[in-house]
Amino acid sequence: MSSQSYDLILRHCRLLRSPDALESVDVGIQAGKIMAIAPHLEATAQQELDMQGQLVSPPFVESHIHLDSALTAGEPRWNESGTLFEGIEIWRDRKQSLTLEDVKQRAIATLKQQAMQGVLFVRSHADVSETNLTALQALLAVREEVQDWITLQVVAFPQDGIYGNPQNQALMEEALKLGVDVVGGIPHYELTREDGVRSVQQVFEWAQQYDRLIDIHCDEIDDDQSRFLEVVAAYAIRTGLGSRVTASHTTAFGSYNNAYAYKLMGFLQRAQLNFIANPLINITLQGRTDTYPKRRGVTRVKELWQQGLNVSLGHDCVQDPWYSLGTGNMLDVAFMAVHVCQMTGMGEIDACYDMVTWQGAKTLGLGDQYGVEVGKPANLIVLAASDRYDAIRRRASVRYVISQGRLLVEMEPTKMIWHR
Ligand SMILES: [Zn+2]
Known part of the structure; x- marks a missing residue:
């Protein structure tokens, strides 16, 4: 078990790392920078957010x-x-x-x-x-x-x-x-x-x-x-x-x-x-x-x-x-x-x-x-979408905005009730 600790870990990201690469990963952020990207980070953090397989993209x-x-x-x-x-x-x-x-x-x-x-x-x-x-x-x-x-x-x-x-x-x-x-x-x-x-x-x-x-x-x-x-x-x-x-x-x-x-x-x-x-x-x-x-x-x-x-x-x-x-x-x-x-x-x-x-x-x-890569400034967004096509088709909402390693915006999903 590693004793590695981060400021923020984003779990279960569907990361759009480059235009043609979608990966299922965790992202570890420390002191404003992206420190680790791996399928599962054996680490702790002051704050962890579960992305639930949503699209994580550069801003x-x-x-x-x-x-x-x-x-x-x-x-x-x-x-x-x-x-x-x-x-x-x-x-x-x-x-x-x-x-x-x-x-x-x-x-x-x-x-x-x-x-x-x-x-x-x-x-x-x-x-x-x-x-x-x-x-x-x-x-x-x-x-x-x-x-x-x-x-x-x-x-x-x-x-x-x-x-x-x-x-x-x-x-x-x-x-x-x-x-x-x-x-x-x-x-x-x-x-x-x-x-x-x-x-x-x-x-x-x-x-x-x-x-x-x-x-x-x-x-x-x-x-x-x-x-x-x-x-x-x-x-x-x-x-x-x-x-x-x-x-x-x-x-x-x-x-x-x-x-x-x-x-x-x-x-x-x-x-x-x-x-x-x-x-x-x-x-x-x-x-x-x-x-x-x-x-x-x-x-x-x-x-x-x-x-x-x-x-x-x-x-x-x-x-x-x-x-x-x-x-x-x-x-x-x-x-x-x-x-x-x-x-x-x-x-x-x-x-x-x-x-x-x-x-x-x-x-x-x-x-x-720019870009979600180890060593780069931690600027990224999380979209309620599965890929680029889905994001554009539905003009998907942005769930989280991380700017310079810190959570800037968090959007609650809108709630719809189907009554019949
Ligand atoms: Zn102009």
Whole structure:
């Protein structure tokens, strides 16, 4: 009998250790780290939890959200056209009244909603096209405040374009100096195509100068002539920054003709960028100027995945001027991806789960910080499900969330009584 003792032992886990490995094991946790994984641990612990064969998975990763605008839907008015551009106008008005407290309170409320549903890693954009950088300062403060239970990356996001306003370039530089993790851009919303190309070049220069990751809102439009993805790919190839670069949305890629898309796919292979699709938002905001047939407005998720490129999925918005719905549940996002991207094959459904877990972790550059393995930080979730397919099909509830070795959330199973 071993005298080994842990802080916490999870018994009878159905552990999703890697995308294709399900194991029946116990997990021993000590001092915030995973210390042992074995079919049966001969050890004691201060606390033992019986997982009863439920699915134990690495946490969900939210790779694309805007926490600064979250929970503002209807303020100061509702988005009646449902378009991206009316959303930007409404946000332009709402952000006049931002205060540090306002942003912090909504961001933390949203992060709690996410954590309750198994999200422990989040990348949020912070709009920096507002003179006081209120949204950015608030999210940087939140990043520190929540670091004991959730990891937040902050992107400097020039919502109105880097060159859309004379002061925006300086605001981006200021944001970098204040300590953002990631440099953002929005080339398709710059005033001209030339400004768009110039903005991509500037983003890469800043990323190199300040040693930051890149995440560009790229071609989030149905215009089949919006072709900044090729510009981002070209800079990634020339700089060799590939895996540190993410192209978010790329919805125009869904409208490109196949001859061009085929050529581009070869460049993307060389560039090895990360991609983020936001299926809830893309299916809702895009295609608004179409009559019929209406486009789905989502990037080529299946084809990028088939090419072996890293694709993750984001929620993008939770109750804001662009999307009045949303709860932060990543299984809702994966479920929508299965439908909108027609990822209904068995392996494809599983892949959509991977896009909100391992592939999101790759986008965020989490490296060894992510995954349920001996020696890694003890971040994991327990789902009322038997496997990835089951989790997505039923949008399974999260029973336990373990963050940095400690129980963060425990959810009682809901009770249903059948009366006949
Ligand atoms: Zn976005």
